[in-house]
Amino acid sequence: MTQEVTLNAALEPIAGQRATIRIDGDRASIILDVTGLDAAGGDALEAAVRAAASAVPGIATVRIAQTAQRTTRRIIAVASGKGGVGKSTVSANLALGLQALGRKVGLVDADIYGPSQPKLMGVEGSRPQATDKLLDPVPTPHGIGLLSMGQLVPADQAIAWRGPMAAGALTQLIVANWGDADTLVVDMPPGTGDIQLTMVQKHKPAGAVIVSTPQDLSLIDAKRAIDLFRKAGVPIIGLIENMAGYACPHCGELSDPFGKGGAETAAGELGIPFLGRIPLDIAIRTASDAGNAAEAGAFREVAVRVDAWMRAA
Template identity: 55%
Template sequence: MFGFKSLFNKEDPVEKQIIALLNSYRSAIFPLGIQSEWIKQANKVGKCWDVLVTLPFAAQSQHSLIQSYLAEQLNDTVNLAIQTEIPNHYKFKKIKHIVLVASGKGGVGKSTTAVNLALALKAQGASVGLLDADIYGPSIPSLLGLVGEQPTAKDDKLLNPMEKYGLKTMSIGYLVPAENATVWRGPMASQALNQLLNETDWGEIDYLVVDMPPGTGDIQLTMTQKLPASGAVIVTTPQDLALADAQKGIAMFSQVNLPIIGLIENMSYFNCTHCGGKNHLFGQDGGNQLAARHGVPLLAEIPLDICIREESERGENIIEKAMPIADHYTYCAQLVSSMLFLQSLETQGVEIIVSDD
C-alpha cells in the first residue's frame, strides 16, 4: 500500500477478498501490487464478479492477465474493466510527464521507437503528444504519413498541433519543405526548438514524448537543462559502436541529473522465417550488459522486423493494427508509465509501504 485511505470497507468479506487478491498481484508492471484506492468497484452476483480498476498509469491491456489471475484464484467468472487516470502533477504547462527518447548516434531507430512508444501509450489509455526535436533531420512527418501537411495557427502566438492516430504532434518538418536543408548553427536551432515546444497549443496531455536528435550536443543540453523532463529513454543497437555512443548519452543525462527510465535495444535479433531461431546479427546481450552496468532497466529487446520498416514508410500505425511486433512497444510503454508513476510518488515524498493484507 502507498499509505492512502482505501475506498472500501475492508471488513466486508467480499471486498476484503478481492482487495487482498489484487494487493498480492505482482508483475514488472505492478511491482507493489494493485492498490486498494485503485479499486472502484467489486460486486459479486452469484458466481460472477464485476470489478472496476482505475490505474494511475497506462497499462489497460494488462486486463486479460489480471482477469485470468482473479478468475483462477476465485474459481469464479470475473468481468474486469480497467480505466486510466494519470494524476494531475503537471511538469510543464498542462503536460504531466515529458519523456525524452534519445540515442548516442543516428541510425539506431530512435525516431521509429519514439513514434511507436507514443502510439503504444495512447493505445493504453493515455493522452499523448509527440515533439520532433530533431531540427536537422525531422522524421516524425514521414513516420506518421504527414509529409507536406502544415499546422494551422490558433492565434498570433500559438500553433495547433498536427493530429494523427490520436497523437498531438509538432515538428520543424511541418514548417520547412522536406527537400530543404536546415542550415542553422546550434543556438538558432535551439531557439527554433524552444518555439516549437512553447508556441504549440498542446492542451492537457498525460505524456509528451520528445524525439531527441542523436548525440550529446547543444540542442540536447538545452532540452535537458531547460525542460522539466520526467526522464530519458536511451535507444541503442547491440553493436559495440552504438553501445559506446549510448554510454555517452547516459553520461550526459547523469551529469544534468535527469533520471534514466531505461534502455531499449533495437534491432536486437532477427527471427529466422525458416527455422524460427534467433539470429543476433549485430551482437548479443550488449544492451543488457550496458543496462546492468548503469543500474537501469532494459525495457525492451525489439527484433529486426520488416513490418516495422514497411509500415513506418507508409506512415501506418502498427500498434493499432495489432501486429505481433507491436507487443514489444506495448510492454515497453506500460513499463515506462508504471515507472514514472512510482517516480512521481517518490518526488512528492509519498511513503511507499508494501502491505501484507
C-alpha cells in the first residue's frame, strides 16, 4: 500500500489525474489516460511517467497502457425529400447557431449532386489536405471546419460517382480529422439514394432535422425522408418550415402568401416536433450568395431547440 502511495505521489506532478496504477510485487501497471493529447504528446507523457515510476524504490518493471476517451461526436443530418427547399441554407445556419451556443461544430456537405457549402461558407475552390490518410477539414472564416463532396468530386463527374464511390467519398468526409468537434452537421443530398443509406447504416446520425417548405407537395416528400430515418432507427429531431411567410425587405413585416401553419400541423400529424419557421427573406438569400452565411435571428430559435434536444438525448 505504501508503495502505491509513493508511486502516486511521484506521478502526480507529471500526470495529474491521468495515471491509474496497480502494483503487483515489484511490477507497476499504469493505465495512462491520454485523452486530448496527440500521439507525440501521449508518448512524451508515457516516457516521463515511465522514468518517474522506474525511479521509485522497489519497482523493477513498469508497464504502461495508453487509453483515450474517444470524443463522442454526434452527427445531425439535415435532410429533405425534395431539392431546393433550403437544406444547405439551414445546415450552414444550424452549424453557426450550435457553435454560438458553445458547441464545437464541423460541417459536412454530403450533397454530391449540388454541393453548396464551400460557397455558403466562403471557401469556394478549397481543397482539403490529408494527415495520416484522413482528410483535414478546411477552416472557414466562421471558425467551423468544412468538408464537402464538392472538394472531392469535380462537378462534371458527380453523375458518374453514384453508388459505391459516392458512399466511399461520404465516409472520407465523416471519418476525418475532426479534432475536438463534438457535433457534425451533415447537409444531405435530396431524396433517398445511396448516400442516405450509407449515412444511416454506417454513420448512424444521432438525429435528423427535416426541412420542408409550406407547400403540401414537399410535405409528402418530407414524409419520405422521415421514413428513411425512422426505418433505420434514427430519431427525428423535428421539422423546420423554410421559406414560410415573406419578410418584406422594406419594413420587415411578415406576410403569408402560401398560408400559415401547414408544416406545424403536418409535424403534429407525423408525430414529430416542430422546430420553427424561417421566413422567405431576401437577406438570407443575399448573405448566402455572398458566401456570407450569417446566423440570422430566425435560425437561432431552431438552433436552441436542436441544442436542447441534444442535451436531453
